[in-house]
Amino acid sequence: MPLIDNFKPRTLSLALALLAATAHNASAQEVALFPSGDPGLLTDPFLQNPSAKTVNVVWMTNFPGVEHKVLIDRSGGNSAAPAQPDSSIPRGTSPYRAETVKLERVFEDGASKLDNAPGEVMQRKVYRHEAVVSGLRAGEALQYWVQSRSVAGETFEAGPFRLQPLPAAGAPLQILLTSDQQERFNTLANYQKVAELFPELDAVFFAGDLANHPRRASEWFDNRRAAWESNPTASRPAFFPALQGTFENYVSTTPYTGGQILQNTPLFPAIANHEVSGRFRPNQVVEINGSPRSIAINDMFGDPQPRWYAEYRYDQAKDIVNPGGDPALREQWIRDNSNDFESYREIFTLPDDGPEGESYYTKTVGDVLLITMNVSRIWRTWNVGTKGKFSEHDYDLNNPEEWGFGEHIFTPFTDGSPQFDWLQGVMESEEFADSRYRVVMFHQSAHGLGDNSVPVLTDPQLSIDYIDEDGDTKTRRVLMPQNVALRKQVWLEQVEPLIGSITGVRYEYPIDQDYFRRDIEPMLQAAGVQLVLHGHSHVWTRAKAGDLHYLETSSVGNCFGAYWEQKDGTPWNGALRAAGSSFWNAVDAGDYDRRNYPRTGDPQDREPILPTLTNPMQEFGVTSGAVPFVCSNDISTFSILDTAMGIVRSFAFKVSDPGGDVLEFDRFSLD
Numbered sequence: 003m004p005l006i007d008n009f010k011p012r013t014l015s016l017a018l019a020l021l022a023a024t025a026h027n028a029s030a031q032e033v034a035l036f037p038s039g040d041p042g043l044l045t046d047p048f049l050q051n052p053s054a055k056t057v058n059v060v061w062m063t064n065f066p067g068v069e070h071k072v073l074i075d076r077s078g079g080n081s082a083a084p085a086q087p088d089s090s091i092p093r094g095t096s097p098y099r100a101e102t103v104k105l106e107r108v109f110e111d112g113a114s115k116l117d118n119a120p121g122e123v124m125q126r127k128v129y130r131h132e133a134v135v136s137g138l139r140a141g142e143a144l145q146y147w148v149q150s151r152s153v154a155g156e157t158f159e160a161g162p163f164r165l166q167p168l169p170a171a172g173a174p175l176q177i178l179l180t181s182d183q184q185e186r187f188n189t190l191a192n193y194q195k196v197a198e199l200f201p202e203l204d205a206v207f208f209a210g211d212l213a214n215h216p217r218r219a220s221e222w223f224d225n226r227r228a229a230w231e232s233n234p235t236a237s238r239p240a241f242f243p244a245l246q247g248t249f250e251n252y253v254s255t256t257p258y259t260g261g262q263i264l265q266n267t268p269l270f271p272a273i274a275n276h277e278v279s280g281r282f283r284p285n286q287v288v289e290i291n292g293s294p295r296s297i298a299i300n301d302m303f304g305d306p307q308p309r310w311y312a313e314y315r316y317d318q319a320k321d322i323v324n325p326g327g328d329p330a331l332r333e334q335w336i337r338d339n340s341n342d343f344e345s346y347r348e349i350f351t352l353p354d355d356g357p358e359g360e361s362y363y364t365k366t367v368g369d370v371l372l373i374t375m376n377v378s379r380i381w382r383t384w385n386v387g388t389k390g391k392f393s394e395h396d397y398d399l400n401n402p403e404e405w406g407f408g409e410h411i412f413t414p415f416t417d418g419s420p421q422f423d424w425l426q427g428v429m430e431s432e433e434f435a436d437s438r439y440r441v442v443m444f445h446q447s448a449h450g451l452g453d454n455s456v457p458v459l460t461d462p463q464l465s466i467d468y469i470d471e472d473g474d475t476k477t478r479r480v481l482m483p484q485n486v487a488l489r490k491q492v493w494l495e496q497v498e499p500l501i502g503s504i505t506g507v508r509y510e511y512p513i514d515q516d517y518f519r520r521d522i523e524p525m526l527q528a529a530g531v532q533l534v535l536h537g538h539s540h541v542w543t544r545a546k547a548g549d550l551h552y553l554e555t556s557s558v559g560n561c562f563g564a565y566w567e568q569k570d571g572t573p574w575n576g577a578l579r580a581a582g583s584s585f586w587n588a589v590d591a592g593d594y595d596r597r598n599y600p601r602t603g604d605p606q607d608r609e610p611i612l613p614t615l616t617n618p619m620q621e622f623g624v625t626s627g628a629v630p631f632v633c634s635n636d637i638s639t640f641s642i643l644d645t646a647m648g649i650v651r652s653f654a655f656k657v658s659d660p661g662g663d664v665l666e667f668d669r670f671s672l673d
Contacts, residue, residue: 011525025074033284036110041065044128045242046160047072047148048264049349052168054140059100059148059165060132060350062223063158064213069133070100075145075162091161093146100133100148105282107344108219109284110554111298115185115225116240123284123298124430126219132351169204170370174646177370179555181209181445182536183245184276185221185238190258192638193245195664199653200642205367206245206267207643209537210274210378210445211558214243215303216345217279226252239661243296245269250639257660270352271363273376274445274538277346278412280306280380281484282338290404291388291399306341306380308410311402315339333470341380341412357420361413369645371437373428373531375517376413376421377444377459382406384583391457391644392585392594394507402501408462408509416484417521425522429529436672439645439672442526448518449552449608450630451564453579454540457511457598459518466497467506475505489636513598516523519606526550533643533650534673541651542632542639543669545608551670552608553650555641558631564633566610567602573628578602593629610636613668618654621665632667648673 044062072097082333105128112121131150147161169175178196183189187370196203211222219224225240234256234458243249247262249308279302286297295301316323316336324331325438337344345359353363357605362376383390389398389406398404415421428434447455459538466481479498482489527550532606538558541564544553566574578601580586589596604610610630624634632654633638 009466014265024470033123033125034110034120035657036120037118038127040155041067041158041162041493043150043158044546046248046265046590047146047163048242048246049165049268050132050440051353052166052268053187054168054170055138056134056136057138057165057167058132058134059098059356059673060130060351061148061150061160062105063126063129063131065150065152067152068411069149069151070102070133071149072098072100072133072135072163072445073147073149073161074098074135091159095147098133098135100131102129103133103348104129105219105345105348107175107217107282107348108222109217109299110220111218113298113300114220115227117218117226120172120336122296124312126314128219128223130348137166140167140170140604141173142166153415158671160265161211161377163262164202165266165559172368173368174206175204175368175370175643176188176202177207177208177367177643177645178203178267179209179499179535179641180548180558180641181274181535181652182211182556182558183241184211184214184559185240187235187237187239188638189244189637189661190237190249190256190260191557191655192238192558192640193261193263193656194247194258194640195261197247197550198641199664201261203267205440206263206269207533207535208269208271209442210277211537211556212271212274212346213462213623214276214277215299216277216343217302222349224242231255235315245651249258258657261286270367270372270374270443272367272374272443272445273343273346273361274378275412278306278341278378278380279303279343279345280341281640282342288404290398291395304380304404306410306412307339307487309336309340310405310486310489311493312336312340312409314493317490348515355397356424357459362421362424364433366433366437368548369438370643371434371440371444372416372602373425375415375425375441375442375444377415377448377536378413379411379446380406380460381387381454382409384561384580386584386586386588386593390585391511392588393461399504399507400502403499405507408464409457409464409511411459411517414484414486415522416517418485419559422521423448426525429525434529439533439535439643439648440531441527441535441643442531444535447538447554447605448523448535449545450532450536450539450541450554451543451566451604451610451633452541452554454539454563456579456600458512458513458516458605460462460515461517462509462511464497465510466500467505467610468500469505470503474480491659496602507548508593510594511598512595513605523550524546540643543630544611544668546611547608549569551672553641555635555639557639557650559638560635561633562629565602566629566631573602574625603619613652615669616667618665618667621667622654622656627653643672 047061102104145162150158230237230253244260247260250259352360386393389395479539542557593613619625639654655664
């Protein structure tokens with residue numbers, strides 16, 4: 003029977019009613035507070051945004067306190083200097099007062115890895131302290147401590163550690179290249195081995211996915227469960243304990259405790275899909291896939307919608323949600339109803355030289371110009387008939403308020419976008435021309451052998467099946483403009499009239515519309531960028547495009563699979579991308595264009611490069627022959643940029659053998 007009765011364009015009054023029902027999102031202040039426990043430090047200090055004469059020192063506590071400061075030993079690290087009473091700090095140290103702010107978007111809930119996890123979303127009390135240490139000299143490293151004093155007069159101290167200003171041009175540097183920590187046990191081993199082999203790193207370039215769910219405080223600071231004591235390899239270490247070497251404070255039986263890195267080495271991260279959370283509606287009861295659900299942290303993380311769509315909804319509801327036209331309220335409403343990286347922004351202090359603040363930035367570190375882009379998008383399931391890469395859930399086809407919009411890109415980077423124009427300006431700058439090494443870092447794989455390199459980096463192309471007024475089934479292909487400002491009008495004219503009559507939603511990702519390959523790579527090649535550092539697929543692999551090197555060094559904590567066709571034409575380990583997912587049945591049925599989704603290999607046919615020194619997969623008994631990747635849940639890898647030699651070195655070791663050797667397996671030159 004034709005669905006003529008359902009073919010009713012959504013009227014403005016109905017749209018406003020729906021928007022009004024969802025317009026008031028719970029603020030952080032309206033969420034109950036999670037018990038803080040005894041006062042203490044949540045992190046050791048970590049170093050941020052150094053300049054030629056300064057460096058920012060940041061640390062976190064679970065109490066606001068009355069005094070927070072950094073103490074610097076300017077005596078040249080003379081350990082014989084008399085200590086202050088009840089302290090390891092020498093007398094005469096220079097104090098720098100810290101400014102304190104409370105983090106607003108960090109929470110706990112029933113999925114928190116804490117024995118006292120709450121049953122609902124609760125706000126965690128976390129206080130951030132930051133001091134700018136000044137008067138530093140190039141090449142001079144100083145000891146420092148941090149102190150926090152509570153209202154009750156208790157003093158909490160951490161140190162001594164080492165700080166120094168930004169290295170000058172010509173300084174020989176060792177820079178850690180890493181990504182994808184994501185609470186993985188193997189990262190404890192990884193960063194511990196890094197600290198043992200390279201105890202005086204000069205910088206950490208981190209290509210995204212620092213935590214797993216960015217709004218969950220414990221994933222940053224203090225994941226801990228009593229059961230891990232008897233099974234420490236089941237641990238899911240938080241970000242700071244892994245990179246500060248303090249995990250034994252949480253699990254005393256751990257064979258690895260992480261590496262003391264961030265206390266002594268400035269961190270430069272990139273935004274990735276695990277730095278971005280979706281619509282902010284904690285504890286709201288929402289009908290999802292036909293069932294009511296109280297929205298928890300994981301639900302919010304998986305629920306981003308494109309910013310342009312939130313702007314469209316705001317335009318429909320602004321008289322209700324913001325009758326005074328307050329621009330700050332408008333911006334917050336749009337973020338709350340689309341996506342944001344507020345938790346990341348709250349925790350870190352990064353350069354903000356770009357037009358969109360800390361979303362992307364540049365920093366010259368010695369002879370290296372680091373260009374950090376925001377190339378990230380939501381990850382969604384391969385299965386069809388649900389809110390995934392290729393479809394919307396069958397139940398919500400006529401309810402776009404619960405659509406996922408496919409694997410949409412968070413921050414545009416195509417020709418004509420603010421990020422593209424900024425990048426073009428960087429390439430034309432004197433700073434770029436004067437740099438010896440030019441490194442572009444971002445998260446989402448532009449090339450590679452992992453699951454996540456497919457589909458390619460392009461906007462999802464929308465096709466809608468619907469029943470027309472005559473009861474006939476038709477398909478409308480909706481071409482969203484690359485200019486995101488124009489998408490609201492296309493939605494209003496081409497999609498909104500179909501709501502109520504939709505029977506299917508499909509998203510395609512044409513391989514010839516790969517934005518990075520089309521718009522960004524030619525610019526990087528022409529300008530003389532030597533290295534692209536990326537992550538996302540949890541493998542080690544590399545390739546070249548002319549003189550431009552691509553390195554993915556994200557096999558830090560685990561691997562989800564490498565999809566590589568062997569010389570005899572069979573997939574390595576018999577593995578195909580998304581094997582078993584319903585997507586491939588839909589491809590076989592002709593619903594999607596198979597050419598856009600290679601089941602093995604680099605999607606753009608880029609040839610992966612075999613390691614140059616030895617093959618860790620072979621050396622550690624995973625494969626009988628050499629393979630152009632590292633992918634094993636018992637092998638962890640890391641890479642070091644050595645500016646004195648002009649090379650990138652990669653290392654691997656077996657996590658199950660704490661006393662085993664670390665194997666240098668690959669080198670390539672940037673000169």
